[in-house]
Amino acid sequence: SLPTIFVITPTYVRLVQKAELTRLSQTFLHVPQLHWIVVEDSLHKTPLVTNFLMKSGLTYTHLHVPTAKERKLQEGDPSWLKPRGVEQRNEGLRWLREDRRTQPGEDSHQGVVYFADDDNTYSLQLFEEMRSTQRVSVWPVGLVGGMKFESPVVEGGKVVRFHTGWRPSRPFPMDMAGFAVSLKLVLANPDACFDGEAPMGFLESSLLKGLVTIDELEPKADNCTKVLVWHTRTEKPKMKREEALQVQGLGSDPAVEI
Numbered sequence: 001s002l003p004t005i006f007v008i009t010p011t012y013v014r015l016v017q018k019a020e021l022t023r024l025s026q027t028f029l030h031v032p033q034l035h036w037i038v039v040e041d042s043l044h045k046t047p048l049v050t051n052f053l054m055k056s057g058l059t060y061t062h063l064h065v066p067t068a069k070e071r072k073l074q075e076g077d078p079s080w081l082k083p084r085g086v087e088q089r090n091e092g093l094r095w096l097r098e099d100r101r102t103q104p105g106e107d108s109h110q111g112v113v114y115f116a117d118d119d120n121t122y123s124l125q126l127f128e129e130m131r132s133t134q135r136v137s138v139w140p141v142g143l144v145g146g147m148k149f150e151s152p153v154v155e156g157g158k159v160v161r162f163h164t165g166w167r168p169s170r171p172f173p174m175d176m177a178g179f180a181v182s183l184k185l186v187l188a189n190p191d192a193c194f195d196g197e198a199p200m201g202f203l204e205s206s207l208l209k210g211l212v213t214i215d216e217l218e219p220k221a222d223n224c225t226k227v228l229v230w231h232t233r234t235e236k237p238k239m240k241r242e243e244a245l246q247v248q249g250l251g252s253d254p255a256v257e258i
């Protein structure tokens with residue numbers, strides 16, 4: 001049977017949340033044997049995400065963990081100051097290790113783990129590429145790091161360096177969207193996780209350096225020559241008119257979920 005792809009997605013409350021989750025879930029509906037692990041950055045599971053997942057038609061697990069206050073970006077902080085979604089991805093890993101430990105059978109250790117932010121754009125082909133991951137597979141990511149794309153550079157079927165605009169000396173200078181890890185490797189290294197204290201740009205490295213070396217990386221997407229995922233970012237919607245109308249008591253009905 002096809003190895004299951006476990007997709008871990010951190011998400012948080014904001015105006016565009018349901019739109020992002022809709023886009024993402026409707027991509028995932030086209031992927032066979034996918035298990036979506038949605039981790040809300042919140043003290044409680046929200047009704048919006050709970051109802052959304054229930055109606056999604058996907059196989060999913062709904063988790064939540066709030067980002068510690070001192071780790072949360074404050075209004076006005078530059079977006080690169082602190083990594084986002086760290087505790088949530090780690091909670092996804094924790095659940096996965098616990099759940100698999102208690103599942104009987106060989107098959108329960110067969111699978112692939114992918115970290116999918118809720119705002120990126122994913123080609124269906126990407127999931128077919130990652131499904132054969134033995135340890136850690138890698139591929140290009142479009143529109144990231146101030147570049148058209150970042151990518152591992154492959155020579156003779158091996159990753160030999162990285163095409164990146166910034167600090168190529170990082171252990172693994174790759175975006176979160178640019179790799180997948182086999183479930184076996186995740187289970188064999190029970191302490192491997194993301195380090196929220198890692199300096200900017202080192203979050204991906206903090207997980208990967210506990211799991212593989214560069215020469216073990218498995219290049220996908222035609223030896224890393226095809227872009228199948230894009231680090232898109234959604235503009236924050238302007239609420240100028242909404243706020244003006246609210247003053248007159250004519251704001252949009254708060255009972256309508258958006």
Ligand code: UDP
Pocket residue numbers: 009010011012040041067072073079084085088116117118119233
């Ligand atoms: N995220 C979160 N809590 C936050 C901010 C972001 O859980 O306070 C999630 C977000 O939904 C996304 C991931 O963390 O799935 C990465 O965040 P974002 O897309 O804002 O980061 P960037 O695009 O800058 O890498």
Ligand code: MN
Pocket residue numbers: 117119120231232233
């Ligand atoms: Mn993003």
